[in-house]
Amino acid sequence: MSKIICDFCGATDTKDNPVIAGDNACICRACVNAAHEIMNGNLPIEENNKIEASELKEIKIKTPAELKKILDEYVIGQERAKKVLSVAVYNHYKRIFRHHEIDDDTELNKSNVLLIGPTGSGKTLLAQTISKYLDVPLAIADATSLTEAGYVGDDVENVVTRLVQAADGDIKKAERGIIFIDEVDKVARMSENRSITRDVSGEGVQQALLKIVEGSVVNVPPKGGRKHPGQDALQVDTTNILFICGGAFDGLEDIIKKKEGANILGFNQDKKTKNDQDKIISKVETDDLVKYGLIPELIGRLHMIATLNEITEDDMVHILTEPKNALIKQYIKLFEMDEVKLEFEKDALKELAKLAIARKTGARGLRSILEDIMLDIMFDLPKYKNKTVTITKEVVQKTEEPKVA
Structure with missing residues (x-):
């Protein structure tokens, strides 16, 4: 119904x-x-804007420092990216809720964000955490599934429909939500030259994104899917929706190196360390993104750019143990429910981190590795009641059974 x-x-x-x-x-x-x-x-009818502003104050605007503190509880490292996102979100919601406090004709534009970083570095987690603690609806879309209107695939406007659904159909709530578009680098043009043919999943998608990212009234089908003539449509104003775009942008480092005159070919080249790679990507500018294949109009609407570093082995260990939703904490709780104490040796955590880095899937690879290692132990868990199970490096390497005492 x-x-x-x-x-x-x-x-x-x-x-x-x-x-x-x-x-x-x-x-x-x-x-x-x-x-x-x-x-x-x-x-008075003129007071409508003030009524709306007072109704919207149900969301308490947190300061950038408060927002970053929340992100610190869930995201390890990535200090610069957390600061950029915290400031962008603070300014965005301050612009919505407090614009009436100063009565002048100055217009405040929203600060959409572009997150650049390797897979598994925390781009989606940053957006999810921010939306959860602001109690605003969040829609996550994959740019690779989007096409220009009229072609097979999701219309770009469908991401707005997802936001309305995340807000339980409340249009006003959706109009101050967050849309996260992942894999935006996958809709880059193949070259800097504009295509003379239809590019339904690359530049065409970027052109279609321009309208909703900038802010416009979008007609969206109430139940998703494609729009049809005569179908009732919901009108959603995207002016106050915060857009966060993310992508790995593989190969962007080479574009930055060429710009800086670095010789990336030839013999006897010093191998760049991971720290050097992080420094290179942090120097990204809008011109580099244009050369990569994003159209200048879209980059111009993504005002704040934050780069995320590749996760180190030490970061992986911290991710396993420190955040509120850390995997090790989750397993310890699962074991406690069966009255079993679970412990991990330091070497075991380091070995888990090494395996995750070898898979090159970032932090998201940790869960599948742990699930595989813990499967047999979890299967026999009731047998270990009132005992302590210790996971060693050898258990992670699958050469020994866990210690039980």
Whole structure:
């Protein structure tokens, strides 16, 4: 059964704010009360913007330092990226909720973010953590599945539909949400020259993204899928939606090296260390992204660029043990439920980190490695009740059984 939605403000039917359905329109309690106040002269129509601002204050704006502290609990390292994202989010929501505090004609533009970093470095986790603690809806889309309107694949506007669905159909809530578009580097042009043929999944997608990223009223189908003539559509204003784009941008380092005149060919070249690679990628500029294949118009709408470093072995160990949702903490809790104490030796953690780095899948590779190692132990878990199970380096290497005491 579909939810009833207010035709005036887009609110869904709830116990606190019920929606009355008529023959051709629906209206919620809040809009009825507001209309009553306006009709009785108690509330000038011009005050509508101020009403909206006061309603939106249900989200407490956290300072950049508070936001970064939250990110520190879940994301290890990536200090620069966390600062960039914290400042961008703070300025974005300050612009929405507090714009009426200073009465002048200055317009504040939103600060969309581009995150550049290798797979598994924490790009998606940063966006998920921010949205969770701000209590705003988040939609995650993969740019590789998007195509220009009219072709096989997801229309670009469908990412807005996902945001509305994440907000449980509440249009007003969706209009201040966050959209994370991953793998944006995969829709880069193959060359700097503009294509004379239709490029439905590359430059065409970038052109289609321009409109919604900048801010416009988008007609989206209420249940997703493609738009059809005569179909009722929801109108969503993307002006106050924060867009975070992410991508690995493999090969971007070579473009930056060429720009700086570095000779990347020939004999007797010193092999670059990981630290050198991180320094190179941190020097990225908009011109480098244009050469990579992003169109200048899209880069111009992604105002803040943050680079994420490749995760080191030490970082992997910290990721396993320190965050609130650390994998080791999760396994310890699972064992505790069966009254079994679980311990990991330091060498075992280092070996896990080495295996994850060898797979080149970043932090997301840790779970599959651990699941594989712990499977047999978890299968026999009830046998170890009131005992201590210790995971050693040899257990990770699958050469010995875990110690049980």
